Amino acid sequence: MTDIAQLLETAGLTGRGGAGFSTAIKLRAAKENGAELIVNACDGEVGAIKDAWIVAHHLHELIEGAGLVADGRRPRIRYAAHRGSRTAQVLEKAGLPVLEVPHRYVSSEETALISLALGGLAKPLTKRAPFVFGGRDSHGRRVPPTVVLNAETVWRISQISHLGPEWFRSYGTTAEPGPRLVAVGGYVARPGVYEGSAGVALTDILDAAGGLPPDARHVGVGGLGGVLLTAAQARTTIWDSPGMKSHGGALGPGIVTVWNPAECPIEIAAGLISYGAGESAGQCGPCMFGLPALAADWADLARNPTGSGRDRLALRLGHLERRGACAHPDGVARFATSALRTLAPEFAAHANHTCQKGRTQHAQYA
Template identity: 30%
Template sequence: MSDFKPILTEHIHTENSHTLEFYRSVGGYSALEKVLKTMAPDDVTNEVKASNLRGRGGAGFSAGLKWGFIPKEGDKPKYLVCNADESEPGTFKDRLLMTKVPHQMLEGIIIASYAIQAQLAFVYIRGEFYSEYLILEQMIAEAKEASLLGKNILDSGYDLDVVIHRGAGAYICGEETGLLESLEGKRGWPRIKPPFPAIEGYLKSPTIVNNVETLANVPHIINRGADWFRAIGPEKGPGPKLFCISGRVKKPGVYEEPMGISLQDLIYDRAGGITKDRKLKAVFPGGSSSPILTAEETEDLKMDFSGLASVNSMLGSAGIIVMDETVNMVKACLNVARFYAHESCGQCTPCREGTSWLVKILTRLYDGNGTRRDIEMLLEITDNMGGLADFSLGSFGKTVCPFGEAVSWPVRSFIEKFENEFVACVNIGGAVV
């Protein structure tokens, strides 16, 4: 057991931790006061940059660096969007933060908005999170009442409004440009980048999109400093991290640990080991978009950006889905492909057509009507959608957004790592293998 003490989830087990009264009783909004009274906007960005806080929404981009891309000149308004769409299968950490300590996220939003000089911010929350939405509405009302939002926040002369915007249940609206289209009232079709949102985002104005967990870290960095943050976990991607563990484990849930904790510790210690003490077979380390890992690959594996890159996978949303020896990999792969076929926005041909072909072929393999050629065809389709799972080969960019890769990488990894199960399905079907 490490001596790490939770930072983001320290108070989640206390009654009424979601209220402003509670949050203030444990020092909440002191970072905002410090920022508004003693720091210029650039000082805030520089502190976050120095902390090396990397985005917790999937791509792991430096938060401070991204804020620094907001143009200083020009008269366009600036916007901040907190991405609370949380739709990646196996991911449920932002929901916990919003339910239990929403003011921590809001404090991060206000500080980030000040850093980029935005006067309007949004929280884009997935439509299915209705009770969380009500908590956020209460959060906004309390903050306005306490002069933490609106005009002249805490007598500083800085104005900010925050609007909670509910999505309508589309996975692709978690992708930042699909999100921005949706926020503008349009169909959530991702945009081609560049231009990136920091230059041309909401209503073609400079916009920063950050994940809930990313923003929740910000008040702690301001209060305790970039050096303190950088000392937690690995230098190249430090900080506390929420790991969501689900699937075949005894104690599924959200666990806060330093970046770089070993995957084996998370599975066998925090989550209590594999259900019915069965053998581990495979793991999605970062949501269903990350290439799957075999049990052997999980050994001595550090859960941080570099650790996962070293096994050709990714930290993604840190949604760890555990599969035991009884899981049929063709069925699991079909399950994943069905999700993506349903969620493809349909804008690009390789993704729209590819996802439905994957489902058709995997279904006939699983049903016992497939051939060996079908297995080759699955690989060809994934190659045409997003490319190879070997990141060093860099076969990116065949579709408008990274959804194409998010499908092709996991599907390829299933076939490449568990080929024998796919071959065994030929002519027989998955139900009997």
């Protein structure tokens, strides 16, 4: 019998949920420890829709991939999806065990799903042990060995088993091989899910959705935990880790959103930051107090761009990173830092009342 973990190691598959960890290492640990499996199909990031697309169009391969992770064992397999979503309905209709997840931003985080599976709240665990080995959580509860894999990761496992590592490595780069799904949304002609790969131009991904409109001014990459680029930067950026790192970002969960140029970008950013502040799990100071203060600082700076608000905002951002119980405040801080830098020319126009007006909700750009 083919060793699926060896195939994945040869292929170089890494997690497609954003973290980019080696899938082969996870699978070996899961097998050695008899780990249960949670397939994360929540589309938890702002602008994410690819998990729903996989469930709608490749459910059979998804189920097969989950079986390959089990590798002849009989671990418990559950499929995580937001309660009442179309994804949950499709999974339930197929007779699959569904872990129903609340509609909260942090609810689909890896340890939040583990907590929910244990009968607790869907909140990230403050003790961030590698639970594929089992152990006890921050509340002292015993955690059985559990591995969480993104739906696209599980689908790619099925593909590699049929098409081989060489097929997989024919896409992407040596360091970041394989095809990757990208959700392209916002101000484009054909929003949807498209196949991309590391190393292609960001404009190639946008071309699949009708291209970057000539009047577009800003492009978000990675959702609320990502970064904001100018249209000029987007036209010259390579979509891989080095290319995104040069802008302070990463490949992340595969999300590209073109912002509507008819709307004030400072207001769009304010809406996203405010949304992030409202999605706190309420477990640590950086989230409970830091993010609302960040949102207030951003709003103050938008009202008075010529004051000392920029320095205060920058100081606030420095107090958020790497201090939270989970990565949520880090992600919002990363986005706010990027937006503050990218929108520097916009603040002057905002102060002079010459920018495009219009307060928007984050969901319009998801």
